[in-house]
Amino acid sequence: MELRHLRYFVVVAEEGHFTRAAERLGMQQPPLSQQIRALEQELGFELFRRHPKGAALTAGGETFLQEARAILENVDAAVARAARASSGTVGRLSVGFTSSAAAHPFIPQVMRAYRDAWPEVVLEFREGNAAELTDALVQDKLDVAFLRRPVSRPDGLSFERLLEEELLLVLPVGHPALPRERSRRRPAVPLAALRDERFILVRRNGAPGMYANLVEACVQAGFVPNVAIEVERMLTNISLVAAGAGVSAVPASMQGFHGENVVYCAIQDAPPALAAPLTLAWRDDSQRPTLRHFIELARKAPA
Structure with a gap:
């Protein structure tokens, strides 16, 4: 029949x-x-x-x-x-992001634009560090992810840099390297002024991520930084700086947190490698039209 x-x-x-x-x-x-x-x-x-x-x-x-x-x-x-x-009009799309990537206004802008364009696609979200999200992509547990600087580049994944922003130092209020009088103008601090400080970093050991570049910049400035604390997520490092536990660095889009207790500073004479990128990662072999639409939209969205 x-x-x-x-x-x-x-x-x-x-x-x-x-x-x-x-x-x-x-x-x-x-x-x-x-x-x-x-x-x-x-x-x-x-x-x-x-x-x-x-x-x-x-x-x-x-x-x-x-x-x-x-x-x-x-x-x-x-x-x-x-x-x-x-x-791609209906379906599901799983999107991952690091906490520092999610703090950038570009991310909610892309999410809102995608929801407006494809309202019947169900978006699923997952937060993690760059290593966790990369592993989730490799295992096909995630469709796409927003990272900062990739910590690894496994075969089968694509990475595309969408934008870059300045990397800022985070110092507690009253730090000796800061000007005595606070002003609306962002202060600039050389890395060498922090040679005796305890650094609070978010990084995977031995990985060429954003903070690995910060460590290398410190070495070029004449000292090996004392990495006293490593945390899993950004925001935690800012909170610890606010508590006086050390100093750190974050992308410029995160400078609104704990503004009464920390000061965000430009890195004086910062090398180009200290920029904070925003990177989109996805599986090469994915044929999902929902993913294709998302990538196209992210590429076209104004940074």
Whole structure:
């Protein structure tokens, strides 16, 4: 039994006449009659009582008509849903982000634009550090992620830098390296002034991430930084600086946190490597149209 047999049957039932049904279907009457006969033989009972004026449904035919219509409606609905999923109109998309990436206004801007453009796509969110999100992409547990500087570049993943911003030092209020009088102008502090400080960093040991570059810049400034505390998430490092536990560095978009207890400073004569990038990562082999739309939108969004 094929779907066309069900469609033929429904049209004949609606017309009550084989010739009119054939005309509606755009086919000859004899082949239509043969198809209905074949369907009846397969079912094991007659669907119609033939008479000179046309055809009337049997009791079995009346029941089968209800079921045939339901089957065809379900198939049509399934085709429509599949077509929408194929075009990316509906579906799911899992998005990961680091806490520092999420602090940048670009991220909510992209999320809102995507929701507006594709309101029926269900967005699922996951927060983690760059290493965790990279591993989740490799394991196909995540579709796309916003990172800062990648800590690794496994085969099968793509990384695209969307923008860059300044990396700022975070010092507690009253730190000796700061000007005595606070002003609206952001102070600039050389790294060498922090040679005796306890650094609070967010990094994966041995990984070439954003803070690994900060450590290298300190070495170039003539000292090896005392990395006293390593934390899993940004914001934690800012809170610890506010508590007087040491100094740290964050992307400029995070400078609104704990403003009464910390001072955000430019890095005097900062090397280019100390910029804080925002990077989009995804699996190369993903064929999901929802992901394709997301990448296209993120590329076009104003930074």
